[in-house]
Amino acid sequence: MKFLYRSFSKLLSRWNFYFIRSLLYDPKDRILLKENLDFVRHKILELCSAEIDKNKVSGDVAELGVYKGDFAKEINEVFPNKTFFLFDTFSGFDKKEMEKDQQQFGTNYQCFSDTTIELVRKRMKYPDLCVFKKGYFPDTTNDMDNKFCFVSIDVDLYDPIINGLNFFYPRLEKNGYIFVHDFNNKEFKGARTAVIEYCLQNNIGYVPIPDVSGSVIITK
Ligand SMILES: C[S@@+](CC[C@H](N)C(=O)[O-])C[C@H]1O[C@@H](n2cnc3c(N)ncnc32)[C@H](O)[C@@H]1O
Structure with a gap:
């Protein structure tokens, strides 16, 4: 069938x-x-990149949680003039973070260790724009004071999502966007909890979208 x-x-x-x-x-x-590809997410990404372009929003683009680069490939394609930071361990979840989510939210996760930077780089349309930040996030941000116009956070678990929002939201340019994956995905309850907590504490609004995994969009 x-x-x-x-x-x-x-x-x-x-x-x-x-x-x-x-x-x-x-x-x-x-x-x-x-x-x-996730048609809804892809089309919304295209629309957001067009707004960023029209509004001449400065700043770089980033994805936290790259794995094999499925969505990173799309991001790189719609931002042909932006430096693209790709954050991942490229060896799967951090053990402690994974165990914490398993205990707190009772979810079983895929490992995501079967990937490499080279595999991802080869899939990119504009590889020269890509800066790979390999290792545990947020340790990989220590040397950075960049601003961002678009960020995708796709790390499934509560801790790295909170850490991602803590790092990226204050560095998001006005009229920029943050997509957080799995907000409405019953399999990843930590994602929803992290977004709601962060947005409540910081008085931030968000829009849930009907893509494959129920992402949410935050803007400034
Ligand atoms: C669901 S996958 C990403 C999927 C990807 N966005 C795509 O389009 O296919 C989640 C990724 O988050 C990464 N990750 C999770 N926690 C992390 C952390 N604390 N630091 C760095 N990478 C992390 C994992 O290594 C994994 O590759």
């Missing part, structure tokens, strides 16, 4: 018609295509 779905989806995509894969928390099985 999935094969039929996929073939039909591929066929339709030639004319720019798409089946959109369901939200993970939505039981309906709809399918997406174009290398499995």
